[in-house]
Amino acid sequence: NDGARWAVWFNTGERNLQVGTTDNEADNLGLALSPNPFVENLEVTFNLTQSGPVRAALFDGLGRSVWQGEWNTVSGRNRFGIGAGQLPSGAYTLRIQGDHWAASRMVVKQ
Structure with a gap:
């Protein structure tokens, strides 16, 4: 034996893969669906x-x-409608984008 030692590593196979879901720009705009x-x-x-x-x-x-x-928007509060009855049920992401910003929110279609 030359005195070398091996490190021992143990893993349960679990990882915390949490991803943030907050869109700060959407919060700043008060984006609501x-x-x-x-x-x-x-x-x-x-x-x-x-x-x-x-x-x-x-x-x-x-x-x-x-x-x-x-959409043509105004300074202040804006409200628009999307007719999406033809879409299949599922999860969707709405993204709105101006010249220097973008924001998104998730929505569910029943």
Whole structure:
């Protein structure tokens, strides 16, 4: 024996893979989707400090865009509707994007 030692490592096979789900920009904008879950129509509300065009897209669980639109917004509170009754039930992500910001929220279609 030359005095060498081997380190012992033990693992249970468990890992904490927690991922943050908070979208700070969505919180800053007061981005809200209602009702959640929805059946036919989804209402989107958010606040902006400047008016201008906002692009919106709804993505399915595989990341495919299933709806796209562009809204002309005002400074202050904005409210828009999305008719999505034709979509299959499941989880979706709505992303809204301005010139220098983007925000997203998850929503469930019943």
